[in-house]
Amino acid sequence: MRIAHISDTHITNEGAFKGYAYDLIVEEINRGNFDFVIHTGDITNQGLREEYEQAAYQLKKIKKPLVVLPGNHDVRNVGYKLFEEFIGPLNGVYEFKEGVVIWVDSTIPDLSDGRIGGNKFRWLKETLEEYSDRKFKIVAAHHHLVPLPDTGRERNVLFNAGDVLDLLLRNEVTLYTCGHKHVPNVYRVEDLVIDNAGCTSCRKTRRGDVNSYNIIELHEDGSVRVNIRRVTGDEIEKEHSPIKPKIFVPGGRRVLRIVQVSESNVSDRIYFRKRTLDNVIRMINERLKPDLVVHNGDVVDAGIERYYDKAYGYYKSLSAPKIVVPGHNDITYLGYELFQEYFGEPEILELNGVVIIPVLSAQYETPIGVVGRMGQRKLRRILEEYEGKFRIVAMHHNVIPIPKSREIGFLEDAGDVLKVLTEERTELVLTGHGGNAYGVKIENTPIVNAGSVSWELHRNPFGNSFNLIDIYTDMVVVWEVQSTWGSKKLLGIWKRKS
Known part of the structure; x- marks a missing residue:
């Protein structure tokens, strides 16, 4: 199973959107042998109607099955209403062979901060239980779950990140995929892989970086490989195999x-x-x-x-x-x-x-x-x-x-x-x-x-x-x-x- 992970396109008629970078990455995805694409939010720059109209046109360029979820920029100016009109549901489930993607809206209107709380947390818990038999369980949200390097001051991790992390670990989730901070990064937390995408087509990159997207591979043995691919052609690859055995008996002195x-x-x-x-x-x-x-x-x-x-x-x-x-x-x-x-x-x-x-x-x-x-x-x-x-x-x-x-x-x-x-x-x-x-x-x-x-x-x-x-x-x-x-x-x- 091969998945393209894009994020933070920030589509707008203003200077924030780099159309040539978007087209380059989309063309590469369309040519590649990807089973589907996940976009982890900030599709638009300000959540305006004209931006959603343009985003709907741009997203149609992707010729693969597409899962899209909202980011904090998308819900500005009551943009969450427009998201449902132009893009689709704020929360949902996408099933694929041996696996499932559960996406959840982590945004708070008019704030950069994130939260998966109250009813959404209960829905996520119930949905993970419903699909507990799946070999691969992917949870997608916009906001990052653990602090990221090279992002300046840490302030936008999910307010209840600890509860969410604990929930994902208890339910043996394979992958948490997100965006938000415009920095690509991959961490392994116990048996959970946390995959952050950089920004696909926004000018606001960190520390002089360039636009990028992530390539996720799920293998039959349960291993996960994430390749961070930049528009310059540079690549960084990380692979994680499941921990075996999971129960240890202390030994030695x-x-x-x-x-x-x-x-x-x-x-x-x-x-x-x-x-x-x-x-x-x-x-x-x-x-x-x-x-x-x-x-x-x-x-x-x-x-x-x-x-x-x-x-x-x-x-x-x-x-x-x-x-x-x-x-x-x-x-x-x-x-x-x-x-x-x-x-x-x-x-x-x-x-x-x-x-x-x-x-x-x-x-x-x-x-x-x-x-x-x-x-x-x-x-x-x-x-x-x-x-x-x-x-x-x-x-x-x-x-x-x-x-x-x-x-x-x-x-x-x-x-x-x-x-x-x-x-x-x-x-x-x-x-x-x-x-x-x-x-x-x-x-x-x-x-x-x-x-x-x-x-x-x-x-x-x-x-x-x-x-x-x-x-x-x-x-x-x-x-x-x-x-x-x-x-x-x-x-x-x-x-x-x-």
């Missing part, structure tokens, strides 16, 4: 045990659960006995001395060594100075052949974090320096979407940071923002987020929790541990790269 906590938010407020944190400290010291404790930020609820004094009393009682990275709450008010005074500057630690690299992402008076271009270069340099060892990067802000958490607390440069982490094949990334525990593997890099250990205002149905991470010679096993009862559930298990 345990190298290191880590307890990962976050969002203790020590304070005088009623939301701080003092007894819960007391119980966790006792559990760590008496039962779990880790080699290291990593706190991924928001140690205190606000950066004042009284809260820091209380927090220091808790964490100094831990018998294991500690690495504490600041969260955004920790550096409010006088917190920047107080964090240094009580916990010091987090430094690189090497323990049993494992290197833990702390990264500072918190900024004054805002939940949004940034590593920065200088910080990214420094991180890459450190990862290269310790190549060959098991490298763990610890930071506060999450670089992947977290279920049940609206994505407003991302790193603003999450896409570029994620690119550094995956390109350097970082062995493990620990984060702690969003109030919910989650773990997935992107490319070759497992990323694990800790929930709130002792703060009542969390988003975790499992309750307050922390993570227990056992690193073996051949595998990494992560358990989520309930803070009150000590019950555990498996958060993730991944083979270590050879």
Whole structure:
């Protein structure tokens, strides 16, 4: 099965539309042996009637079966009404041999942001269940699902990207295909391939790139190959084969045990659960006995001395060594100075052949974090320096979407940071923002987020929790541990790269 994926044509009578690039790509698609074409939105530039009239004419040039869905530009000026008139339904299903494409409208009128929420989320869930027997399940939407590199400030990922990602993984979706940011990119998240198309015929390309489209191949063995093809003829190819086996049994010697906590938010407020944190400290010291404790930020609820004094009393009682990275709450008010005074500057630690690299992402008076271009270069340099060892990067802000958490607390440069982490094949990334525990593997890099250990205002149905991470010679096993009862559930298990 061979699919052409185009996006962001931005058809208009104005200068944004590059008609020659569109015609070149369409001609190539028509000559090629494609089974069908997916257009993931921003067909028009402003959602105007005259643009839809032109778009309807331009789309007829494609002589293959065509699936088209709306983008944020298409729903401007109440363009979603015109989309249904000139193009087709906003949501729908396209069946093909051994597979199905489920497309869903992720747009919000007059905003660049996206969301698959409420009724559309339930419809997507029910439709995936209806077609659960299909070998290939493709979900198509306009907005991107994980942060993308080379796109500037991260701000338009789906608001509920974590819930959508979790839904796709649970339903063993083969491919999520999207556009929106005008940058072609392919990531593998566990067994899900996320395919972003660049812009087919818009002048607004990023970092001097050219127009492009993606070629998707679905093979009988379940593998997926994506070829990013630019109008210049340059090509980048990525292939993913299904993970086999999917269930592992930990083996070999345990190298290191880590307890990962976050969002203790020590304070005088009623939301701080003092007894819960007391119980966790006792559990760590008496039962779990880790080699290291990593706190991924928001140690205190606000950066004042009284809260820091209380927090220091808790964490100094831990018998294991500690690495504490600041969260955004920790550096409010006088917190920047107080964090240094009580916990010091987090430094690189090497323990049993494992290197833990702390990264500072918190900024004054805002939940949004940034590593920065200088910080990214420094991180890459450190990862290269310790190549060959098991490298763990610890930071506060999450670089992947977290279920049940609206994505407003991302790193603003999450896409570029994620690119550094995956390109350097970082062995493990620990984060702690969003109030919910989650773990997935992107490319070759497992990323694990800790929930709130002792703060009542969390988003975790499992309750307050922390993570227990056992690193073996051949595998990494992560358990989520309930803070009150000590019950555990498996958060993730991944083979270590050879």
